[in-house]
Amino acid sequence: xxxxxxxxxxxxxxxxxxxxxxxxxxxxxxxxxxxxxxxxxxxxxxxxxxxxxxxxxxxxxxxxxxxxxxxxxxxxxxxxxxxxxxxxxxxxxxxxxxxxxxxxxxxxxxxxxxxxxxxxxxxxxxxxxxxxxxxxxxxxxxxxxxxxxxxxxxxxxxxxxxxxxxxxxxxxxxxxxxxxxxxxxxxxxxxxxx
Numbered sequence: 001x002x003x004x005x006x007x008x009x010x011x012x013x014x015x016x017x018x019x020x021x022x023x024x025x026x027x028x029x030x031x032x033x034x035x036x037x038x039x040x041x042x043x044x045x046x047x048x049x050x051x052x053x054x055x056x057x058x059x060x061x062x063x064x065x066x067x068x069x070x071x072x073x074x075x076x077x078x079x080x081x082x083x084x085x086x087x088x089x090x091x092x093x094x095x096x097x098x099x100x101x102x103x104x105x106x107x108x109x110x111x112x113x114x115x116x117x118x119x120x121x122x123x124x125x126x127x128x129x130x131x132x133x134x135x136x137x138x139x140x141x142x143x144x145x146x147x148x149x150x151x152x153x154x155x156x157x158x159x160x161x162x163x164x165x166x167x168x169x170x171x172x173x174x175x176x177x178x179x180x181x182x183x184x185x186x187x188x189x190x191x192x193x194x
Contacts, residue, residue, distance in 0.1 A: 012059045012134060021067040045070040048188040052079035055136045055186050078144055079188060082179060085147035087194040089176040092159050093169070101173055102166035112153040113164075116171060119149045120178050127185070136186070143182035150175050 019026040019036060028034050042050045049070045056078075057063045075081045109117070122142065130138040159168040180190040 010134070014054075014057075014059045015062045017054075017063040017065060019065050019067055048083070049077065049079050051187045052140060056140045058133075058135045058137045061137075078140065080194075082140075082143045082147045082183065083189070083191050084194055085150050086176060086179045086183065086190045087192060088154065089150070089172045089179070090192040092172050093176070096160055096169055099160070099169055100166050101169035103170050103174075105167040106164050110153075110157060112149070112156045113168075113171060116146075116149045116153045116175065119146055120174055123178050123181065130185075139182050139185045143179060143186070146175065146178055146182070150179075 016028070019028065026034075026036075028036065038050070045053075045067060053065050053070055054063065069077055070079075071077075073080055075084060105113070126138055126142045130136055153171070157164075157168065159165065159172060162168060183190040
């Protein structure tokens with residue numbers, strides 16, 4: 001109907017979505033007419049959160065969704081947490097102005113820097129596995145790990161006005177690019193400010 005080759009179309013059917021609101025699980029039933037329309041759901045929690053939470057599980061897993069958490073704009077909400085890491089890096093880069101970035105460290109790497117570099121290097125394998133297994137849930141999980149590693153690095157080390165400034169700016173740029181790619185793959189905005 002849309003002009004695509006029917007042999008190239010693959011339809012994945014997902015399990016049920018269980019919603020919890022106010023600490024109580026909402027019982028959904030088509031027979032009883034207890035349903036939640038996607039438009040109403042997106043109005044309540046936002047488009048980014050809806051996309052994130054619906055992609056966060058594989059087609060063979062039931063999606064358990066806490067509506068209150070999904071609507072929160074705090075670091076407890078995974079999509080907000082990852083977006084916040086992206087925005088924090090954008091602020092660092094704005095503050096850096098024209099400062100030089102480098103892929104070469106000026107000295108030995110701190111453990112947090114080493115862990116972040118290793119995590120960033122995993123993106124091609126994570127993306128390939130998600131594609132091969134038709135399992136997009138690997139992308140949000142990976143994005144949370146990148147944000148975790150970035151926040152550990154950020155809280156332990158000065159980026160600007162440090163001996164490693166050029167390398168750390170390069171590390172921030174690389175981290176921002178990886179987070180932006182993950183958010184793009186999930187269909188979520190990568191904000192510059194929050």
